Amino acid sequence: MLEFPRWKYVLVALVMLxxxxxxxxxxxxxxxxxxxxxxxxxxxxxxARQAVxxxxxxxAVAFRGSYLDDGKMILRFASVxxxxxxxDVVNDSMAADxxxxxxxxxxxxxxxxxxxxxxxxxxxxxxxxxYLLYQVDVNGAVAQLLESYDQGFRRTLASAxxxxxxxxxxxxxxxxxxxxxxISLPAGADVNAVRDALKKSNNDLTFSIGSGDSGPTLLMxxxxxxxxxxxxxxxxxxxxxxxxxxxxxxxxxPIVAQQGIDRINVQLPGVQxxxxxxxxxGKVATLEFRLEDSQNNAAEAKQRxxxxxxxxxxxxxxxxxxxxxELIATGDQLTNATSSAGNEGPEVNVTLNGQGxxxxxxxxxxxxxxxxxxxxxxxxxxxxxxxxQKSTRDVTTEKIISLATIRAVLSNQFRITGLTAVxxxxxxxLMRSGSLSAPIxxxxxxxxxxxxGAENIRxxxxxxxxxxxxxxxxxxxxxxxxxxxxxLVLLANVVxxxxxxxxxxxxxxxxxxxxxxxxxxxxxxANVLIYERIREELRNRVTPQAAIRAGFDKAYSAIFDxxxxxxxxxxxxxxxxxGAIRGFAVVLTLGIATSMFTSLLGxxxxxxxxxxxxxxxxxxxxx
Amino acid sequence: MEFFxxxxxFPFMSTRKLWYGLSVALVVVSIASFFVRGxxxxxxxxxxxxxxxTFSNAVNIDALRTxxxxxxxxxxxxxxxxxxxxxxxxxxxxxGQTGDVIRGRVDGVLxxxxxxxxxxxxxxxxxxxxxxxxxxxxxxVIATLALIFIYIALRFHTWRLSFGAILAVLHDPIxxxxxxxxxxxxxxxxxxxxxxxxxxxxxxxxxxxxxxxxERFEGSRRLEPVAVLDxxxxxxxSRTIMTKVVTLIVVVALYVLGGQALKGFSEALIIGIxxxxxxxxxxxxxxxxxxxLKAEHLLPTSVKKPIDxxx
Numbered sequence: 028m029l030e031f032p033r034w035k036y037v038l039v040a041l042v043m044l045x046x047x048x049x050x051x052x053x054x055x056x057x058x059x060x061x062x063x064x065x066x067x068x069x070x071x072x073x074x075a076r077q078a079v080x081x082x083x084x085x086x087a088v089a090f091r092g093s094y095l096d097d098g099k100m101i102l103r104f105a106s107v108x109x110x111x112x113x114x115d116v117v118n119d120s121m122a123a124d125x126x127x128x129x130x131x132x133x134x135x136x137x138x139x140x141x142x143x144x145x146x147x148x149x150x151x152x153x154x155x156x157x158y159l160l161y162q163v164d165v166n167g168a169v170a171q172l173l174e175s176y177d178q179g180f181r182r183t184l185a186s187a188x189x190x191x192x193x194x195x196x197x198x199x200x201x202x203x204x205x206x207x208x209x210i211s212l213p214a215g216a217d218v219n220a221v222r223d224a225l226k227k228s229n230n231d232l233t234f235s236i237g238s239g240d241s242g243p244t245l246l247m248x249x250x251x252x253x254x255x256x257x258x259x260x261x262x263x264x265x266x267x268x269x270x271x272x273x274x275x276x277x278x279x280x281p282i283v284a285q286q287g288i289d290r291i292n293v294q295l296p297g298v299q300x301x302x303x304x305x306x307x308x309g310k311v312a313t314l315e316f317r318l319e320d321s322q323n324n325a326a327e328a329k330q331r332x333x334x335x336x337x338x339x340x341x342x343x344x345x346x347x348x349x350x351x352x353e354l355i356a357t358g359d360q361l362t363n364a365t366s367s368a369g370n371e372g373p374e375v376n377v378t379l380n381g382q383g384x385x386x387x388x389x390x391x392x393x394x395x396x397x398x399x400x401x402x403x404x405x406x407x408x409x410x411x412x413x414x415x416q417k418s419t420r421d422v423t424t425e426k427i428i429s430l431a432t433i434r435a436v437l438s439n440q441f442r443i444t445g446l447t448a449v450x451x452x453x454x455x456x457l458m459r460s461g462s463l464s465a466p467i468x469x470x471x472x473x474x475x476x477x478x479x480g481a482e483n484i485r486x487x488x489x490x491x492x493x494x495x496x497x498x499x500x501x502x503x504x505x506x507x508x509x510x511x512x513x514x515l516v517l518l519a520n521v522v523x524x525x526x527x528x529x530x531x532x533x534x535x536x537x538x539x540x541x542x543x544x545x546x547x548x549x550x551x552x553a554n555v556l557i558y559e560r561i562r563e564e565l566r567n568r569v570t571p572q573a574a575i576r577a578g579f580d581k582a583y584s585a586i587f588d589x590x591x592x593x594x595x596x597x598x599x600x601x602x603x604x605x606g607a608i609r610g611f612a613v614v615l616t617l618g619i620a621t622s623m624f625t626s627l628l629g630x631x632x633x634x635x636x637x638x639x640x641x642x643x644x645x646x647x648x649x650x
Numbered sequence: 651m652e653f654f655x656x657x658x659x660f661p662f663m664s665t666r667k668l669w670y671g672l673s674v675a676l677v678v679v680s681i682a683s684f685f686v687r688g689x690x691x692x693x694x695x696x697x698x699x700x701x702x703x704t705f706s707n708a709v710n711i712d713a714l715r716t717x718x719x720x721x722x723x724x725x726x727x728x729x730x731x732x733x734x735x736x737x738x739x740x741x742x743x744x745x746g747q748t749g750d751v752i753r754g755r756v757d758g759v760l761x762x763x764x765x766x767x768x769x770x771x772x773x774x775x776x777x778x779x780x781x782x783x784x785x786x787x788x789x790x791v792i793a794t795l796a797l798i799f800i801y802i803a804l805r806f807h808t809w810r811l812s813f814g815a816i817l818a819v820l821h822d823p824i825x826x827x828x829x830x831x832x833x834x835x836x837x838x839x840x841x842x843x844x845x846x847x848x849x850x851x852x853x854x855x856x857x858x859x860x861x862x863x864x865e866r867f868e869g870s871r872r873l874e875p876v877a878v879l880d881x882x883x884x885x886x887x888s889r890t891i892m893t894k895v896v897t898l899i900v901v902v903a904l905y906v907l908g909g910q911a912l913k914g915f916s917e918a919l920i921i922g923i924x925x926x927x928x929x930x931x932x933x934x935x936x937x938x939x940x941x942x943l944k945a946e947h948l949l950p951t952s953v954k955k956p957i958d959x960x961x
Contacts, residue, residue, distance in 0.1 A: 162778075470779045472748070476771060490906075594850070596794050604843065
């Protein structure tokens with residue numbers, strides 16, 4: 028007699044029903060789509076959705092449907108031509124308020140999406156796009172902090188009338204003392220007074236007193252915790268900035284994530300023009316507002332080769348300009364910046380925060396009819412290899428982008444002119460997204476064209492389809508009715524695996540598809556183990572039902588054992604691997620688990636249905 | 651249909667010297683090739699630039715290489731990729747140049763040959779990242795082997811079986827490495843993951859055979875080890891071969907239809923599965939036999955009180 032507990036039937040049926048539901052959205056395919064988002068980053072509402080829809084309809088652009096998803100509007104199109112037309116319309120007539128990004132959207136019915144059923148997102152290798160791995164110069168961030176301490180100390184000591192000879196910065200792994208500042212004082216100076224003064228403004232710093240060649244010294248060493256905190260801050264700040272910039276660029280479903288301790292991984296589906304994107308993502312740029320030094324002669328300073336005290340010499344398209352070192356405001360104090368076409372050409376409309384606004388008000392009130400400069404500062408890193416030696420150096424470019432007479436008192440809102448349209452747009456974007464707190468540079472960059480992505484997915488799915496078909500035919504021929512059971516179970520396994528991956532929102536990559544294919548092979552393995560055991564029992568003249576029961580029971584340990592080792596390999600890959608390799612590992616590991624479920628429970632349920640109960644059987648259709 | 655209608659009775663044990671010889675020869679050739687020829691490591695591990703391009707007509711590889719050289723790309727490796735309309739270009743690390751600069755230069759060369767040529771993918775991997783990926787891959791292989799060794803040691807009650815299983819497990823990835831170095835097939839990250847899958851997957855035949863050996867010894871401990879091992883392998887033979895045939899069907903489908911990106915991956919799987927099947931039939935049990943495997947090693951005997959523990 029062959030039996031299978033009723034609750035197990037129910038379990039199998041329930042799991043498969045759920046799996047079918049979760050896997051369903053993957054089988055509808057995708058439409059070309061356009062993602063529209065508000066420029067001011069507020070979520071789109073129903074009203075905005077209708078407004079955009081009406082504008083498109085008014086321009087005779089047909090779309091299949093639209094919906095709001097996570098504060099963004101998604102429009103589906105029947106063809107790529109419509110998609111591109113719609114993008115042009117949004118960029119033409121709604122560019123002031125909205126940004127758009129080309130994307131794809133599932134064709135699955137609205138109802139499925141509403142209850143949270145979504146297809147697996149596709150990896151870059153299947154949809155095309157740009158993958159960037161950025162190295163963050165975290166040590167540079169620590170050096171920056173030390174530099175700001177250095178300047179702060181100088182200001183504090185000067186205003187407290189405490190004399191000092193010099194402040195030396197120690198930074199990087201090569202210096203004798205890592206990450207420290209040494210303040211050298213003249214002989215006989217009151218070192219405790221200096222320490223107390225500095226301590227007052229920086230309570231969390233530790234100072235130790237020593238003696239130098241010419242007098243007492245004060246050493247400020249950053250603790251490892253402080254160094255780590257600074258590095259983490261730089262990394263997190265950069266991730267935020269990169270996210271903002273990516274959003275500003277209008278990329279749909281971007282990924283910006285930390286990788287390891289000092290890397291940031293950026294994945295931009297659908298992005299092809301990597302030059303423009305990378306230029307904006309990696310740019311470390313800020314603005315400084317300074318007054319012109321009109322008391323000194325700039326041409327003279329240029330001739331002498333040095334600027335007078337308190338000023339700095341700049342070159343503005345060949346003309347020397349002297350600017351006061353004192354800052355009126357900096358880019359950090361910006362709260363908003365937008366570019367537009369003004370009467371005097373392209374302009375950037377800037378809003379400063381309270382502090383910046385106050386400073387601007389104070390400075391412009393005192394200096395009407397003098398000139399103020401906007402200095403654009405960009406930091407970049409050059410790597411050059413000479414022989415085996417690799418050297419990197421940071422390059423800072425400072426450029427005066429505008430030098431204009433202050434006509435009226437400015438406060439927290441004003442315009443910057445004197446830029447080209449592209450410069451204005453880029454500057455506004457960079458200002459809005461915030462500055463990078465430490466320089467980043469790409470250490471890995473992969474571009475996959477959309478045609479290659481489409482080909483990869485087509486070939487992967489075809490290999491899966493034909494491979495499965497071949498297995499189906501083989502199993503049906505070799506094991507007859509049992510073979511069909513195995514095939515059904517195999518199909519169930521693929522559905523279950525797809526459902527699980529969709530539930531986990533795992534990204535499907537090409538190695539992931541390969542993993543599904545390999546899982547088909549492994550899932551068959553379990554069935555073959557059972558069937559061969561049943562045949563063996565039948566050869567030993569055991570009754571059919573006893574043979575089936577023995578087949579399942581005795582194969583159980585072999586299936587379990589043999590899968591453990593594959594599971595070990597899968598888990599190691601899962602933990603150590605990254606990117607697409609991790610995708611493969613996830614699929615392999617889950618696939619082994621689902622194949623054990625389907626072949627031990629699913630297969631047994633079906634076969635018990637066929638041969639179970641009290642009926643008398645004298646032949647088993649197992650080939 | 652059944653390929654193994656009658657129970658087979660191959661004398662695997664008495665002919666084992668022959669199979670050892672074959673295995674040793676293959677392993678020696680693999681290791682020698684690995685050290686002499688090395689592996690054709692992909693940019694994933696060496697750092698550098700990998701470009702895939704599609705042309706509107708068949709492209710002349712030599713013209714492409716010359717074009718690249720004139721554009722200042724030294725040591726460019728160019729080869730067809732699947733068809734004569736597709737080419738893969740491999741460049742050594744380009745000092746500090748970003749992807750878009752390289753792309754612009756490569757585009758220039760391609761368009762001079764064929765105005766409708768298109769770069770379909772471009773990978774720039776820094777040499778530091780390459781080194782990290784390399785050490786990551788080595789770590790992954792070592793971690794997998796270590797965990798599987800621990801599993802084997804716990805799973806089989808005697809070191810004789812464990813030793814056989816471990817040699818069989820090492821045997822398979824060595825042959826995969828050997829094949830990749832002999833044929834100079836590009837060795838990239840997916841190949842490493844395929845190798846790990848092979849390490850995990852090929853052991854399962856060995857486990858099934860060993861399971862059967864224990865079962866046979868349980869049935870009768872008087873049996874000669876040679877006979878038990880032969881019978882165990884023969885009895886599981888149809889299962890071993892059937893499962894591998896089915897897995898090979900899908901992996902070959904992947905190899906033939908999966909496109910260039912998965913060629914190396916599926917090739918590693920095919921070689922690994924073949925090697926794994928061979929080693930679990932011919933090698934692992936034979937080694938256990940030569941280590942002196944007997945029934946009592948697998949079956950718990952009555953516990954004798956140790957004399958030393960007495961006062």
